[in-house]
Amino acid sequence: MSATVPGSVANHHYFDRDLDCKAVKLLPSEYYVTTDDIALTTVLGSCVAACVVDLDAGVAGMNHFMLPEDGEPGTRGQVESMRYGAYAMEVLIGEMLRAGARRDRLQAKVFGGAAVLANMTTLNIGDRNADFVLRYLKTERISVAAQDLRGQHARRVCLLPKSGKAVVRKLRTQVDVQSIQREEGELLRRLSAVNKNTGMV
Structure with missing residues (x-):
């Protein structure tokens, strides 16, 4: 069984050879809730x-999730709101409670x-995300x-739902690192554009 918030539920199902089981891959701004024996x-x-x-x-x-702050109510679509930690955590926990x-x-x-790009440290996105999730869980x-x-x-993270075990692997190969750096660079460019338009620093 999977959760049903339209547009933001991960739908990339595949067979993971490393884990030797069926899996679902989550992209940024997605979530997945399950009662099945399937890796996330x-x-x-x-x-x-x-x-x-x-x-x-x-x-x-x-x-x-990509950013710690919540989206402004009523100004963003549901999928875009999943970029923000406050909404992403609320949706995940709510769907889990609905699933039993x-x-x-x-x-x-x-x-x-992580801070995978040198110029990401000025915005402290990784640190802010880490601080947010720990603060949120403590509050809840x-x-x-x-x-x-x-x-x-x-990092590549794999959650095995039946055992609750999580497997984490640091990514150091050139291909993996370049892929993440491209994504982080795009995020940085989008944030810089938003900050310019809003006058935020």
């Missing part, structure tokens, strides 16, 4: 992914928030079972 995977630079499980209910979910999870049993593992009283945040390396 994503690749992170400055973005953060929260992996949340209720092992007793057999419900697990993951999101992938209980808030008092939720456990989280959080990853990402959801325990953090594991974390691998900040640093300079991109």
